Amino acid sequence: MILYPAIDLKDGQAVRLVHGDMDRSTVFNDDPAAQACAFVDAGCQWLHLVDLNGAFAGAPVNAAPVEAILKACDVPAQLGGGIRDMATIESWLDKGLARVILGTVAVESPNLVREAARAFPGRVAVGIDARNGRVATKGWAEETDVQVTDLARSFEDAGVAAIIYTDINRDGAMGGPNIDATAALARAVDIPVIASGGVSSLDDLIALRDTGVIEGAISGRALYDGAIDLATALKALSR
Template sequence: MILYPAIDLKDGQCVRLLHGEMDKATVFGNDPAAQAAKFQAAGCDWLHLVDLNGAFAGAPVNAAAVEAILSRVTVPCQLGGGIRDMATIEGWLSKGLSRVILGTVAVENPALVREAAAAFPGKVAVGIDARNGRVATKGWAEETDILVTDLAQSFEDAGVAAIIYTDILRDGAMQGPNIKATEALARAVTIPVIASGGVASLADLTALRDTGVIAGAISGRALYDGAIDLAEALKALAA
């Protein structure tokens, strides 16, 4: 199972939100590229980046910070937030991003997901963010009646590289991931599923791994707070 350290960007800074609320942001650093370099030095295989402002604006906002990260590290990076048209997808991939994450647009314009996945094999993921099993969009500000599993299964034949599943009520709360829901989703689709939201300890990571069906996990606050030592976690997951 791959562990993805998260760098969430708000106003050019590294932050973590609580339950996805922008007014509940904790700033962890003013130099995202330096933080990315630290994660790489600890041995991570991937980085997970989120343009939080972009998720609300519907277009990239923290582009300068993302570009600084891409110029600083050599590990592959995936990015979500404000990526809602082909021009933005092409732009990011041309700048060295390894994978774009399409969230809101996966609900509002699923044809774009299919088009992008066909044009850029292995480089397009779908981000599914949910409260109580139902999908939320636009930076989690708008809730829909769409069930997580239904949305995920609709992309089974699209060539999507991964699904990043976030339980919003767990995100940033350090209360553990929703292992049951994430495992159920992973068993319902053939697309690799990456868990996000609530990972608070090494035990959480090993529990996700031990399901045998979850392909990856994203952790942010626990790494910044020191609840998880990245190098130790990577060593444990490798074993």
């Protein structure tokens, strides 16, 4: 199972939110590129980046720190937040991103997801962010009536590289991931599923891995707070 250290970008800084609330943010590093390099030095294979401002604005806002990370680090990175048209997808991939994450448009413009996945095989992921089993969009500010599994299954034949499933109620709260819901989703679709939200200990990561169906896990606050030592976790997950 791949562990993705998370760098959430707000106003050019690396932050973490609680339950996706932009008013409840903690700044962990004023230099996101330096933070990314620290994760890479610890041995990570991927980076997970989120443009939080972009998710609300509907267009890239933190392009400068993302580009700085891409220049400074030699591991693949995936980015979500504010990517809602083909031009933006192409631009980010041209700048060196390994994978874009499409969230809001997966609900509002599913044909764009299909078009992008065809145009860029292996480089388009779908971000499904949910609260109480229902998909939320626009930086988690708007809830829909769409069920998580229904949305995921609708992309089974689209060729997307992965589904990144975030339980909003767990995100940033250090209360543990929703293992049952994530594993159920992974069993319901053939698309690889990456868990996000609530990972707070090495035991959480081992439990996700031991489901045998979850492809990866994203962790942010636990790495910044020191609850998880990245090097130790990577070693444990490689066994």
